[in-house]
Amino acid sequence: MKRERGYKSFIAVNLLPTLILYAVFYIYPFLKTFYVSLFSWRGLSKNMKFIGFANFAKLFKDPIIWKATKNNLFFLFWGTIVIFLFSLFFSTVMARKKFKEMGFYRIVFFFPNMLSIIVVGLIWKFIYNPSFGILNTVMEFLGLGKYIKVWLGDPSTVMGALVVPQAWMYIGFYMLLFFAAMQNIPEELYESAKLDGAGEIRQLFSITIPLIWETMRTAFVFFVINAFSKTFNLVFVVTRGGPSRSSELLTTYLYQNAFQFSDFGYATAIGVYLFVILFVISFIVLKFTKAETYEY
């Protein structure tokens, strides 16, 4: 009993430094955000004026908030679909086909994920460039000239054009995540399924997906977080939220309010709103994707 208590104290002492750092640099600023959102604050001095929920009242009447929310949801929906489908496809092919060049493919697919998102943004800005971008040049070469657009300058195409680099960057990461999970599935299961006459598609839906489902659930939560918080850099570099706010996101709008308009109170209210959305969507995703866990 005494020994067990000593063991627990030892663990607590070891955890304490990390816990203190976590509390000071993560939990405290996090809670402070909720507090600051109730104030009018320029972020230039310690002068803060309590205004209750006025920032939130303004937020719900602000049309840019709804536009930005819609754009974030666009990223969530289309980003998830594109990234999920491609990464699942590539990881399945790699896990099932056992290509000789698998190591090479893994590096090729994962490579964009190793680049800074700033670099990714600039690469795609060049690809989309209306004067010399490779996309329009190739389209023209293929006789698709009439479909050429100013991809990043047209409100109807800008969001779609932004999802592509986002997907290009993350497909490799999720591919490896799924691939690693697939490596743990015993080969006998596939062999038995084959003997029972199951094709590749049937094996995917009846064996692979159910057995890596927990990894997929984690990936879904990552998708939600990425769509809302990891898209900032890309949009900031590539379009700055334009044209005319067509690609504005909650995070870019938050940044603008804080650092351009010196309205830190309102910016933190947007941060709280972002937290609520992330929390609710993540909760829904986890709740509705809960399934029986298979042990093998």
Next chain:
Amino acid sequence: MKKTRVIVSIFLVLFVSLATLGATGAKEAPKGEVLDILWRIGGQGEYMNPAIEKFKEMYPNVEVKLEYNPKAEDVLRPRLISGNPPDIFQVNVGTFDFFGAIEEGKLRVLDDVMKMTPVGESITIGDKLQSNVMDALKSDGHYYIVSDNLNLSGLLYDKALFAKYGWKVPETWDQFVALCEQIKKDAPNIAPVVFPGMYPYYLTNAFFLSNVASFGGQQAIKDLNNLTPGFFTSAPFVKAAERIQYMRDHGYFHKGLIALSHTESQMEFINHRAAMLAAGSWVFNEMAGNWPPGFELASMLPPTKIKAGDPGYMRASNSYVAISADAKNPEMAIELLRILYSEPIRKQVAKDYTMIIPVESISEGLDLPKEVLSAFALLDEPLNELFITPYEVWYNPFNTTFQDLISSLVMGNIDAKKFSESMEAAAEQVRKDSSIKKYKLY
């Protein structure tokens, strides 16, 4: 006799020392003093170096702590909040709320500085600097901010390209329209005008506002800055918007410009995919190393005059310098300003960094590259005037709406009428919001 000579010598030394001090106005600084300087570094480089060198020469006892930083405002903000600000700073006007800082009591009043003389001169700083530029920086009748650099917005062109096709630099709107038609005819692969669509304020500042001024003079610019009720639906503003609509409808803009950043649009211009670039006097420096051989960069007055002989208008912008209210060494910070505004330093920073201090005779005596001088020389013509747009800093969210609407107008999502009505509505929102402090340009 020997004693008398010693006494005379001592007096002589004292006299000479005092005379020297009188000429420079230098003050004794005790050892251990520190001058803490934070300066934004941009396209014009470390242009404070000459002033700092002079300062060190005059005040060898003062330790200079200098930080150049491209994101100086991000460093400044936490330092202001924690009560440990730099003594003197220059940060980005677009991302640091100078007038908010004044309201928060974070900037030192500089009325006394305006009455001082630059080192070695007899004219006061207030009299030396351009009064219309400086007046726009006042808050409640007091100076808190001074300007250390002035840029002019306008249209840039390549003289060699114009000569090749025989295109003439336009002065009036009609001549401009004729030129754009000529460009379309002579060189279908060259767009008449490009600007960075990601930052629509380039078009606003370099062209649109000059149109407003051409229709309504300096009064229209004052009305715009003061958000005068009804101004945005009045003739000068609506007619200027109709000109942008005309340019859009007649294909004068580069087709892909909405997606272009400032460097991308500048490269389109350099590579002759556009004949005229809406930008300003800073571009020569910003694109240094990229100008191809034979490219003869020049500035034209925005061709917005209704008829020849009308006044021409160019929008001027400037960077802001302030001394912290909590500065530990405001006296030495003021001394640095006195050095910065002195003639030798003004000439040196213009020559070495193309940094133009906004004095009354702005380009007088400056040894500038001809590409930069071509912009400032336009103001030497008696009829041409510069105008300023402090509303951008006073009402930053309003200005952002303005630029969103300009972008929509250029894209064709709205017409000039809708643009003007939306602008009036945005101005009305500011006017009726009692939480926003109102400023006035007289």
